[in-house]
Amino acid sequence: xxxxxxxxxxxxxxxxxxxxxxxxxxxxxxxxxxxxxxxxxxxxxxxxxxxxxxxxxxxxxxxxxxxxxxxxxxxxxxxxxxxxxxxxxxxxxxxxxxxxxxxxxxxxxxxxxxxxxxxx
Amino acid sequence: xxxxxxxxxxxxxxxxxxxxxxxxxxxxxxxxxxxxxxxxxxxxxxxxxxxxxxxxxxxxxxxxxxxxxxxxxxxxxxxxxxxxxxxxxxxxxxxxxxxxxxxxxxxxxxxxxxxxxxxxxxxxxxxxxxxxxxxxxxxxxxxxxxxxxxxxxxxxxxxxxxxxxxxxxxxxxxxxxxxxxxxxx
Numbered sequence: 001x002x003x004x005x006x007x008x009x010x011x012x013x014x015x016x017x018x019x020x021x022x023x024x025x026x027x028x029x030x031x032x033x034x035x036x037x038x039x040x041x042x043x044x045x046x047x048x049x050x051x052x053x054x055x056x057x058x059x060x061x062x063x064x065x066x067x068x069x070x071x072x073x074x075x076x077x078x079x080x081x082x083x084x085x086x087x088x089x090x091x092x093x094x095x096x097x098x099x100x101x102x103x104x105x106x107x108x109x110x111x112x113x114x115x116x117x118x119x120x
Numbered sequence: 121x122x123x124x125x126x127x128x129x130x131x132x133x134x135x136x137x138x139x140x141x142x143x144x145x146x147x148x149x150x151x152x153x154x155x156x157x158x159x160x161x162x163x164x165x166x167x168x169x170x171x172x173x174x175x176x177x178x179x180x181x182x183x184x185x186x187x188x189x190x191x192x193x194x195x196x197x198x199x200x201x202x203x204x205x206x207x208x209x210x211x212x213x214x215x216x217x218x219x220x221x222x223x224x225x226x227x228x229x230x231x232x233x234x235x236x237x238x239x240x241x242x243x244x245x246x247x248x249x250x251x252x253x254x255x256x257x258x259x260x261x262x263x264x265x266x267x268x269x270x271x272x273x274x275x276x277x278x279x280x281x282x283x284x285x286x287x288x289x290x291x292x293x294x295x296x297x298x299x300x301x302x303x304x305x
Contacts, residue, residue: 027290050300051297053304060243066174
């Protein structure tokens with residue numbers, strides 16, 4: 001036996017209203033370029049409220065520091081490594097080039113002078 | 121780390137690098153102390169896992185130490201790129217091996233009960249939502265909102281333009297809002 005009573009559609013679940021998309025003004029506020037006071041509409045205020053919660057959480061994450069034991073662990077791991085390849089840092093490399101040129105000129109001058117003296 | 125920071129910070133770093141290259145391993149500890157916190161936060165924001173962030177930090181500083189003679193320009197930007205690339209490699213690898221973000225992020229890795237309690241629901245949801253963003257958007261959002269960097273500073277570190285970064289952060293916000301608003305709006 002079939003139930004011929006027309007099926008009553010289930011009551012629709014209330015649709016959760018989504019937050020309004022962040023307007024350029026809200027984005028500018030989040031970028032620190034505008035004051036929240038400049039957010040005029042209710043939608044903008046609602047979006048700003050949502051982002052305030054997220055920002056509070058992000059600010060807590062910002063306070064996280066490296067655990068002390070990690071710094072020690074890194075330092076200890078360096079002791080097992082050979083010393084850094086003995087190579088001059090870039091600044092010293094740059095400085096050494098003119099010194100080498102001047103040295104070369106001096107050596108050439110001395111050689112020329114000695115040669116001249118020997119010829120005489 | 122900002123580009124507006126006094127030039128003497130870069131000079132001070134160069135001085136330390138010179139000492140390390142001259143054989144003083146201990147001098148490298150100054151660089152670790154100086155930069156580990158922002159680098160750790162970046163790795164933590166990108167991976168969502170304290171354990172992974174610690175490992176990436178350690179591996180990155182060892183790599184930096186071994187290649188110290190190759191530093192060109194600012195040390196902080198150079199070492200940041202090592203960490204950032206390591207994070208991206210980890211993310212690629214974890215996607216390839218299908219290990220989920222949540223599986224890797226074990227709460228037991230928090231060292232104190234306070235830290236455990238601090239990990240509230242919103243944080244968990246935020247980290248989960250971040251994990252669903254494309255790498256470039258996640259990176260931009262983490263640097264802006266979690267690390268609190270300016271766009272100018274980000275542009276120096278990521279070697280791109282302020283405009284491009286603003287675009288990424290704005291898109292990241294839109295995606296995160298869509299992911300989180302059901303619960304938190």
